[in-house]
Amino acid sequence: MSIDLKTVKHISKLARISIDDEKANKLKGDLNNIFEFIEKLNELNTDNVQALTSIAETTLRFRKDEIKSENIREKILKNSPEENKDFFVVPKVVE
Amino acid sequence: MSDITSQSLFELTSNIKEKKLSSGEITKAFIDRAEKSKKLNVYVTDNFEKAIDQSKKFDSNPNFDLKLPGIPIAVKDLFCTNGVRTTAGSKILNNFVPTYESTVTQNLWSQGAILLGKLNCDEFAMGSSNETSFFGNVQNPVGENLVPGGSSGGSSAAVAANLTPVTIGTDTGGSIRQPASFTGTVGLKPTYGSCSRYGIVAFASSLDQAGPMTKNVRDCSMLLEVISSFDQKDSTSIDYKRNNYSKELSKDIKGKKIGIPKEYRVDNMPDEIEQLWKNGISYAKDCGAEIIDISLPHTNYALPTYYIVAPAEASSNLARYDGVKYGFRSPGQNLIEMYEKTRSEGFGDEVKRRIMIGTYVLSSGYYDAYYLKAQKVRQLIKKDFDDAFSKVDAILTPSTPSSAFKIGEKTNNPVSMYLNDIFTVPINLAGLPGISIPAGKDKNNYPLGLQVIGKPFDEQNILNISYALEDKINFKNDISDWWLSE
Numbered sequence: 001m002s003i004d005l006k007t008v009k010h011i012s013k014l015a016r017i018s019i020d021d022e023k024a025n026k027l028k029g030d031l032n033n034i035f036e037f038i039e040k041l042n043e044l045n046t047d048n049v050q051a052l053t054s055i056a057e058t059t060l061r062f063r064k065d066e067i068k069s070e071n072i073r074e075k076i077l078k079n080s081p082e083e084n085k086d087f088f089v090v091p092k093v094v095e
Numbered sequence: 096m097s098d099i100t101s102q103s104l105f106e107l108t109s110n111i112k113e114k115k116l117s118s119g120e121i122t123k124a125f126i127d128r129a130e131k132s133k134k135l136n137v138y139v140t141d142n143f144e145k146a147i148d149q150s151k152k153f154d155s156n157p158n159f160d161l162k163l164p165g166i167p168i169a170v171k172d173l174f175c176t177n178g179v180r181t182t183a184g185s186k187i188l189n190n191f192v193p194t195y196e197s198t199v200t201q202n203l204w205s206q207g208a209i210l211l212g213k214l215n216c217d218e219f220a221m222g223s224s225n226e227t228s229f230f231g232n233v234q235n236p237v238g239e240n241l242v243p244g245g246s247s248g249g250s251s252a253a254v255a256a257n258l259t260p261v262t263i264g265t266d267t268g269g270s271i272r273q274p275a276s277f278t279g280t281v282g283l284k285p286t287y288g289s290c291s292r293y294g295i296v297a298f299a300s301s302l303d304q305a306g307p308m309t310k311n312v313r314d315c316s317m318l319l320e321v322i323s324s325f326d327q328k329d330s331t332s333i334d335y336k337r338n339n340y341s342k343e344l345s346k347d348i349k350g351k352k353i354g355i356p357k358e359y360r361v362d363n364m365p366d367e368i369e370q371l372w373k374n375g376i377s378y379a380k381d382c383g384a385e386i387i388d389i390s391l392p393h394t395n396y397a398l399p400t401y402y403i404v405a406p407a408e409a410s411s412n413l414a415r416y417d418g419v420k421y422g423f424r425s426p427g428q429n430l431i432e433m434y435e436k437t438r439s440e441g442f443g444d445e446v447k448r449r450i451m452i453g454t455y456v457l458s459s460g461y462y463d464a465y466y467l468k469a470q471k472v473r474q475l476i477k478k479d480f481d482d483a484f485s486k487v488d489a490i491l492t493p494s495t496p497s498s499a500f501k502i503g504e505k506t507n508n509p510v511s512m513y514l515n516d517i518f519t520v521p522i523n524l525a526g527l528p529g530i531s532i533p534a535g536k537d538k539n540n541y542p543l544g545l546q547v548i549g550k551p552f553d554e555q556n557i558l559n560i561s562y563a564l565e566d567k568i569n570f571k572n573d574i575s576d577w578w579l580s581e
Contacts, residue, residue: 003455007455008451011451011454011458014458015438015450015451015454016414016417016431016434016435016438017439017447017450017451018435018436018438018439019439019447027451030448030509031451033508033510034402034448034513037398037510038399038402038403040395040399041400041472043396044396044472046471046472046475049471049472049475050471051471051473051474053470054301055287055301055477055524055526056288056333056526058288061327061330075192076194076420078192079191079192079194079420079422080421081422081424082424088419090419091430091432091433092429093429093430
């Protein structure tokens, strides 16, 4: 199986990463090499194998639902690319 | 007394406790050396001024009961440090200043350690040579224009070059053990669930673990003892009784059963590595261990499995970098365009490649063929180890299929880069503890490592085996300080 240019562009759309044609072509080559290597798994019959979903065999714990206020709003907003007092700013979404 | 920066953690803590050295003297010595070592490019962000202040504060009111009393330590730039920039080696986090502290680094400071700075690494820990970092490649102190391994390449180089007494790295597929092997240092990846992942920039959450990187096995046991803890803030942290690893460290490995897996002999593996392995086996015998041949039949499937599971998890984890709440943003006409440009300009090529692989294997129509298949093979790989550990107490293998390579040598071929982790990846997939110790050199005089793999939560056992082997191997890392400037 090989990955064509159209698929590369579709994945990049899903991944929200814009790529130009040159990059897309380069990625097509890389991805095909990597998937060729990954296809090795098809040698194995795994019909009766249970998927491993968690390596640490624990159940999720409950904790008390407590308010832990640290008053770090200002500090957090400081990390935002565009600052506007109490909000994160993004390009206009609703026309 | 030997030069301050060449002392082990054990020596430094003893000298502080016996008041032969102050925290201020030690901290200054490491900073002075760092100022002359810029060529290695180990630091992304230094914390030198604050470190000096903190060392003075320690000296004016010292607490010698702590396990890391006034010891300056630099850490991989993947650990969030409160108020100190944390980049994960990426442009997209270039200006990110966390408002919280990772549990593992908090454990260091709670035992008296002082943050020296943040060490270079592959972008989001994706790489085996530290060449994917936005902040440039790191030089291996072993030789000019050699890679220090990766992703914890700044960390391995800093320990080998005496720029920090010890450090902590993270290991998702070999990122602690492979760089340790390339630099003649010791690196341990603990059992999954041993060290908290809280506050570590996430790469592949079912594989990531933090661990110590040190000059020797004793230091490694001392550091593991500090960083390993149960943490409510990490839902996969496991509540079990941890050993006093350094106290219980012992060279007595008589009667221990050590397995030698025949599948860890790969094509084109240099003879020196085969020889190194044989030497390790005979040293283990000398120490009274029993050597048992074992088989891990699915070893060859570990890397392909890893390159589905890790990118799948990474593509989900890295979805958060959208340019909205923190990090780099590239402006766009609308929200979607802003996301796409931000991620296109903010991530480097390797990270984009892995996000693309992950997105593909999780996408509609391919999930069963790739992701589910990989999870099933992961089960088989884990079962291999379960079976082996019913017969043996530990497993001995080479750490890497080669010694350190030249900068630029493998950057054009992702698959050849991935093959570096062939001996380390299975251990992450199975969630086991593994340690790499320096065990010899190749014909170029570059270090080579041996890996000891243990049962889950059996870090004490692999530390003890390593401690015994280290004594027999008697490795000397002759590093010439070629990079020092005046």
